[in-house]
Amino acid sequence: MKVFISADIEGTAFTTYWDETELKEGIYSRAAQEMTREVRAAVDGALAAGATEITVNDAHDWGINIDPNEMPECVELIRGWSGSPLSMVDGIDESYDAAMFVGWHAAAGRYGNPLSHTMSTKTTRVTLNGMPCSEFLLYSWACAMKGVPTVFLAGDRTLVDDSASLHPCLRTVALKDGFGGMTRCLAPAKAHRLIREESEAALRQDLHTAGVTLPDHFELRISYKEHKNAVKYSFFPGCCLEEGNTVVYESSDYMGLLTCAYFCL
Numbered sequence: 451m452k453v454f455i456s457a458d459i460e461g462t463a464f465t466t467y468w469d470e471t472e473l474k475e476g477i478y479s480r481a482a483q484e485m486t487r488e489v490r491a492a493v494d495g496a497l498a499a500g501a502t503e504i505t506v507n508d509a510h511d512w513g514i515n516i517d518p519n520e521m522p523e524c525v526e527l528i529r530g531w532s533g534s535p536l537s538m539v540d541g542i543d544e545s546y547d548a549a550m551f552v553g554w555h556a557a558a559g560r561y562g563n564p565l566s567h568t569m570s571t572k573t574t575r576v577t578l579n580g581m582p583c584s585e586f587l588l589y590s591w592a593c594a595m596k597g598v599p600t601v602f603l604a605g606d607r608t609l610v611d612d613s614a615s616l617h618p619c620l621r622t623v624a625l626k627d628g629f630g631g632m633t634r635c636l637a638p639a640k641a642h643r644l645i646r647e648e649s650e651a652a653l654r655q656d657l658h659t660a661g662v663t664l665p666d667h668f669e670l671r672i673s674y675k676e677h678k679n680a681v682k683y684s685f686f687p688g689c690c691l692e693e694g695n696t697v698v699y700e701s702s703d704y705m706g707l708l709t710c711a712y713f714c715l
């Protein structure tokens with residue numbers, strides 16, 4: 451079994467402030483260590499379920515957060531960014547049996563995590579086909595585009611609740627709740643145990659029933675904090691300026707939508 455894992459940091463067990471997520475000395479190193487441990491727990495769950503090849507995409511910021519020394523032999527780690535609109539799931543292809551997401555966070559404008567955002571912090575609200583457009587929605591559908599089912603998600607409770615119905619065999623672990631600028635977090639030891647157990651259970655399901663069929667038509671609606679960004683990104687091919695701060699992109703081609711998201715978010 452071949453498994454793809456994409457990892458972020460704002461949805462890990464205790465990150466609360468942006469300073470914890472930015473590559474530098476100090477409190478960031480604790481968060482990067484936690485991200486590494488949560489990914490390792492998902493890797494261990496996958497191994498227990500019979501995975502033989504695991505690819506991990508380190509998909510936060512510079513893409514060099516996970517400590518490679520903590521990965522076992524069967525893991526290949528993707529670091530940095532190629533420039534492809536596949537972005538946080540760059541490296542995914544039809545050869546994988548399942549995708550899993552660890553450390554992911556709620557969409558722009560959503561409560562439940564002080565670090566809620568979608569790709570950047572320049573938007574107030576992003577929707578895809580009327581749903582809150584989390585990075586998880588964007589890139590788990592990218593996996594579906596490649597025929598790879600998404601079966602596991604660990605992140606904040608709002609993202610987990612928003613995502614429950616997106617994939618038929620999705621198993622989840624909610625690692626923290628947020629209210630305003632505050633978080634209430636699981637102890638890391640419990641987070642790691644739940645991630646290991648649930649990722650194993652996720653991969654032990656009948657993966658042939660885990661896929662989704664993507665919609666025929668996609669509508670991405672992006673509201674920017676600043677009007678000048680709405681004007682700027684309305685010039686992306688296929689985008690229209692609507693109201694003062696909102697840009698709308700419509701397509702029946704999901705790779706086109708990912709390309710719009712890559713350049714406009």
Ligand SMILES: [Zn+2]
Pocket residue numbers: 458459460509510511
């Ligand atoms: Zn991130």
